[in-house]
Amino acid sequence: MAQRLNHNSLPILSIGALGGTVSMRTTQPGSGAQPVITGEALLDGISQLHEGLDVHIETLCLVPSASLDFNLLLEVLIWAQEQVKLGALGIVITQGTDTLEETAFFLDLLWDADVPLVLTGAMHPSDHPGADGPANLLDASRVALDTQSRKRGVLVVMNGQIHQPLHVRKCSSITLDAFNSPFFGPAGLMLENRVLYLRKACARTVLPMPRSIHHKVALLPATLSADTVLLEHVLALGYDALVVSAFGAGHVSVEWVDLIEQVTTEIPVLVASRTGSGPTAEASYGFIGSEMDLIDRGALMCGFLCPYKARILIWLLIGCGHARDIAKYVQRLGFKAAEA
Secondary structure, three states, rough: OOOOOOOOOOEEEEEEEEEHHEEEOOOOOOOOEEEOHHHHHHHHHHHHHHHHHHHHHHEEEEEEHHHOOHHHHHHHHHHHHHHHHHHEEEEEOOOOOHHHHHHHHHHHOOOOOOOOEEEEEOOOOOOOOOOHHHHHHHHHHHHHHHHHHOOEEEEEEOOOOOEOOOOEEOOOOOOOEEEOOOOOOOEEEEEEEEEEOOOOOOOOOOOOOOOOOOOOOOEEEEOOOOOOOOHHHHOOOOOOOOEEEEEEEEEOOHHHHHHHHHHOOOOEEEEEEEOOOOOOOOOOOOOOOHHHHHHHHEEEEOOOOOHHHHHHHHEEEEEEEOHHHHHHHHHHHHHHOOOO
């Protein structure tokens, strides 16, 4: 941990760099972009970030976000908690966008400080003519230091919008407007370099730090004419829970239902919609493989909680010893939180 220097008693902004596209550039012709730009180098050319601030930046790692994992995120969380103890008024994490929606949700479920923790990245590498990293980093820093952001937990700032981790999704692979919050919209906007929130902060769900990290949660997608081989072996492979990324409002094929029922007798089974927008149903369809049928067989519907975030929620609940409370937390995050 670098020593904090704040001789002028300026507001402290802490930035942790993890890599991703925001840190990438092409090192050789034809080689493709690589994560080589350190956190310190990210600040080059963003003079506004130093105006009236004590900016503390550390390079925590330099990897594409597809290679992040839960263990590393727990280390990032501890680093961010230390920044709060050292007096930071706002914290920004830069990372790749491929897993941004998942890391934001993971950290938000564990972030218990009033200080804002803001995640951002870039869709274009730093040497691209339309590089968006500097603007996103500047916006994220302004959001992190804004007093309106306090007690809102973790926030995602991309392309001039502020999103809540529970709702945000990456909905495009390349374009600058890759992030949105289906059904709910952004929580706020950047307007003329000012932070404008569109709704009030609401009650948050914060879990204890995991005591165990060696458990596994499987995620199986329902697809047209899918076989049952993976489902047949979920228990034998030692998984502690299963998330089914189901058709539509929470449906699977008739070939899957008996196997799912068997699995529910041993481990929790959550069913989320694979559509990317909209909730699972609870009482609309009654055919074999429908949401009503799966509920009768012991599965739990996830509401607005997407499959990826359902997997993270179960992993954390098992890790912190709250596995028996899965239904309560799914109801709170997948249904009640959607009403707030």
